[in-house]
Amino acid sequence: xxxxxxxxxxxxxxxxxxxxxxxxxxxxxxxxxxxxxxxxxxxxxxxxxxxxxxxxxxxxxxxxxxxxxxxxxxxxxxxxxxxxxxxxxxxxxxxxxxxxxxxxxxxxxxxxxxxxxxxxxxxxxxxxxxxxxxxxxxxxxxxxxxxxxxxxxxxxxxxxxxxxxxxxxxxxxxxxxxxxxxxxxxxxxxxxxxxxxxxxxxxxxxxxxxxxxxxxxxxxxxxxxxxxxxxxxxxxxxxxxxxxxxxxxxxxxxxxxxxxxxxxxxxxxxxxxxxxxxxxxxxxxxxxxxxxxxxxxxxxxxxxxxxxxxxxxxxxxxxxxxxxxxxxxxxxxxxxxxxxxxxxxxxxxxxxxxxxxxxxxxxxxxxxxxxxxxxxxxxxxxxxxxxxxxxxxxxxxxxxxxxxxxxxxxxxxxxxxxxxxxxxxxxxxxxxxxxxxxxxxxxxxxxxxxxxxxxxxxxxxxxxxxxxxxxxxxxxxx
Numbered sequence: 001x002x003x004x005x006x007x008x009x010x011x012x013x014x015x016x017x018x019x020x021x022x023x024x025x026x027x028x029x030x031x032x033x034x035x036x037x038x039x040x041x042x043x044x045x046x047x048x049x050x051x052x053x054x055x056x057x058x059x060x061x062x063x064x065x066x067x068x069x070x071x072x073x074x075x076x077x078x079x080x081x082x083x084x085x086x087x088x089x090x091x092x093x094x095x096x097x098x099x100x101x102x103x104x105x106x107x108x109x110x111x112x113x114x115x116x117x118x119x120x121x122x123x124x125x126x127x128x129x130x131x132x133x134x135x136x137x138x139x140x141x142x143x144x145x146x147x148x149x150x151x152x153x154x155x156x157x158x159x160x161x162x163x164x165x166x167x168x169x170x171x172x173x174x175x176x177x178x179x180x181x182x183x184x185x186x187x188x189x190x191x192x193x194x195x196x197x198x199x200x201x202x203x204x205x206x207x208x209x210x211x212x213x214x215x216x217x218x219x220x221x222x223x224x225x226x227x228x229x230x231x232x233x234x235x236x237x238x239x240x241x242x243x244x245x246x247x248x249x250x251x252x253x254x255x256x257x258x259x260x261x262x263x264x265x266x267x268x269x270x271x272x273x274x275x276x277x278x279x280x281x282x283x284x285x286x287x288x289x290x291x292x293x294x295x296x297x298x299x300x301x302x303x304x305x306x307x308x309x310x311x312x313x314x315x316x317x318x319x320x321x322x323x324x325x326x327x328x329x330x331x332x333x334x335x336x337x338x339x340x341x342x343x344x345x346x347x348x349x350x351x352x353x354x355x356x357x358x359x360x361x362x363x364x365x366x367x368x369x370x371x372x373x374x375x376x377x378x379x380x381x382x383x384x385x386x387x388x389x390x391x392x393x394x395x396x397x398x399x400x401x402x403x404x405x406x407x408x409x410x411x412x413x414x415x416x417x418x419x420x421x422x423x424x425x426x427x428x429x430x431x432x433x434x435x436x437x438x439x440x441x442x443x444x445x446x447x448x449x450x451x452x453x454x455x456x457x458x459x460x461x462x463x464x465x466x467x468x469x470x471x472x473x474x475x476x477x478x
Contacts, residue, residue: 022091023068024066024068024069027065027096028095029062029063029096029098030061030098031101032098033102035081036057038080038081040054040055040057042078042079043076043079044075044077053068070089071091072091073179073182075087076089078097087121088118090117093114094114095110095111095113096110097110105126105131117179120169120170120175123169124166124169127165128158138158140194142201142202144202144206155194155195158191158194159188163187185224189223189246196252199252209257225279226284228284247284247287251295255270255292259303260307261306264307264309266306267306267309275314283317289311290320290323298331301335304328336455337454339454340365340448342355343425343436345427345428345433346425348412348418358395359452362395362472363446365445366378366398367399368401368443369401369442370411372442378462381465383416386419386421386422396419396423401432401442403426445460446459447475
């Protein structure tokens with residue numbers, strides 16, 4: 001039926017008068033026994049870091065914060081006083097949070113519009129992540145003796161427990177259909193991540209290759225791999241975090257040994273496998289292969305260089321092509337045999353020290369941080385290593401990354417790290433030497449020759465004992 005002009009005009013007017021849908025959410029709450037001196041922070045976008053809103057905590061432990069510009073259910077990281085938890089807020093939500101700070105995760109409760117979703121998240125985190133051993137469902141755990149069949153059994157049991165909890169909770173509390181779908185996908189992705197990471201973890205712990213059956217990676221058929229493109233919103237920056245982690249772990253499917261071949265033909269076979277899994281023209285394929293090669297640059301540059309022509313042929317994303325070219329260029333600048341990048345930093349005594357000042361000595365270079373547990377665990381062995389080479393032409397140079405000056409000095413004194421043949425330097429934020437050296441994990445050890453050229457970017461750790469001593473003696477003998 002055709003509408004008359006007066007009726008059509010009235011209909012248009014009603015639409016114009018109708019309130020616009022909300023784009024904000026309000027989170028308020030009360031924190032019992034919370035420490036003073038911090039503010040409530042909500043981080044979201046760019047994997048919990050692109051946007052941030054803050055709210056002061058009143059003397060009585062109350063706060064209210066408005067989250068703007070929401071377009072749908074948005075994962076958010078809540079942080080206060082060194083504790084954090086995950087939320088999900090949608091436009092129009094008015095959620096109230098309450099907890100007893102010393103029992104942060106155990107007592108976390110939500111009320112108000114949007115509470116059901118967030119109570120599911122809180123209870124799931126307590127049950128599967130943060131609860132004590134007698135409450136938490138055990139994660140899949142790879143040890144030096146774990147077999148592929150055992151890790152599959154553990155991963156399956158953990159996934160089923162999470163699935164059962166989601167179903168039970170959703171029966172008792174209304175959850176939006178899209179939230180349930182995303183939660184179920186998240187469960188499956190984390191299951192796949194545990195299975196994908198098994199080969200690398202086993203290799204590291206057992207010091208040998210795992211005996212993977214030919215059908216080991218068949219579990220990937222249970223995932224909607226060819227439907228991942230929508231989750232790579234904004235080039236994967238605001239997309240599903242679990243999808244991005246799964247794509248990173250997928251490198252173990254392509255390179256179970258952890259080492260890229262320098263045979264160019266191998267790159268074609270890797271593309272064929274990834275294309276079969278994700279689709280030959282998908283954004284997911286481009287992202288996956290870029291991620292594989294960019295992550296392998298640090299310890300497998302020759303393999304990446306051999307694969308680069310194939311990447312350039314098959315990649316559809318010009319930004320990934322440009323970024324990979326840039327990363328390769330940076331790695332080539334610190335290739336073994338080239339002069340090590342120059343630096344001048346202030347040492348623990350307040351004096352400037354340059355790499356060139358150490359010319360004529362073998363430099364054992366340690367990138368570390370007081371915040372890094374593995375770094376600190378190496379320090380007793382490092383002190384013993386320094387004693388072994390005391391009085392010889394070896395300089396032990398420690399570059400602290402990401403530390404404030406006072407904390408750095410405090411740890412140096414408390415752990416007795418200074419000594420006659422050690423140089424302790426701190427890399428400030430505006431002069432990150434680790435970036436110039438393309439260091440992405442800590443601790444990382446380098447050997448630099450008497451002539452200032454790079455000998456190796458993967459020197460043995462101090463705890464390697466005789467292997468480290470032998471590497472240094474070999475360079476001293478030249």
